[in-house]
Amino acid sequence: MSLHEDRPAPAWAGDVSLGVDAWTRRSTASEPEAGDETRRGTSRRSSGGRRTGRRPSSRATPPPEDEATQVPHADPESVARKILLDQLTGQPRTRGELQAKLAKKLVPDDVATRLLDRFEEVGLIDDEAFARLWIGSRQPGKGLARRALAQELRRKGIDDEVAREALDEIDPADEEHAARLLVRKKLRTLSRVDDQTATRRLVGMLARKGYGSGMAFSVVRDELRSADREGPEAPGA
Structure with a gap:
């Protein structure tokens, strides 16, 4: 008598497909949970030894943006108005200066024009x-x-x-008076140069200040004579 004659036959005996199912269920029950596989980077294998799971992606999903930290875009008109007020604090500015400043800050032309017109209306420009x-x-x-x-x-x-x-x-008289003051002040530093050199330097100084040659020579001649020095001849004399 066989040692296994008294052992009852399994329910799936005689049916190969039932046996495979029973073996698969036992195998599945002994494997780790799906979450453990994901954490360990492992994959499940089918009964034939083939990999049936995917290796988790190494690319992490970025967290959602925190809406509380998001700053809305500034209103261009509000930005431009602040720029204008800052520029006008402490000293007057021309419209051209302010327009150039807004353009440098990339303020749209239509916004700049509208605000500059408004600032002119109220007397700020x-x-x-x-x-x-x-x-x-x-x-x-x-x-x-x-x-x-x-x-x-x-x-x-x-x-x-x-x-x-x-x-x-x-007033032309004020302009001439300003020229004389300039010549007198400069003349004090030219005591060691000859009259011709002094004349050239004084006339050149007045020319750089915007005076015409006629007024420049006239003022320099009078001031040199007042200082007992020989004055220059006016052009064309």
Whole structure:
């Protein structure tokens, strides 16, 4: 008698497909959980030894953006208004200067034009007043003549017509007086040079200040004579 004669036959005996199913279920129950496989980077194998799972991707999924830390884009008009107010704090500016500043900050042209027009309407930008103030400080303070002042106003972005109206307010007598003061101050440093050299330097200085040759030679001649030095001959004399 066989040792196995008293052992009951399994339920799947005689049916190969049932046997395979029973073996597969036992094998599956003994394997680790799917989450453990993912963490360990392993893969399951089928009954035939083939890999049936995928190796987890090494590319991590980025976390969602935190909406609380997101900053909305600034309004271009608000940015431009702040730039203008900062520029006008403490000193006046011309429209041309402010427009160049906005362009440098990449403010859209339509926004810049709208704000500059508004600032002019309320008096925060006034090129006419700026021109008069500029002349009032540079003409007596630096002794600049009309031509030099016109060049400075043009560099400031002042319209030529606006500048001309402001320059016409300069009294010719004040302009000549400013030239004489410049010559007297410079002449004190030219005591050791001859009259011809002194004349050349003085006329050149006045030319750089914007004075015409006629006024320059006239003022230099008078001031040299007042200092008991020989004055120059005016051009064409």
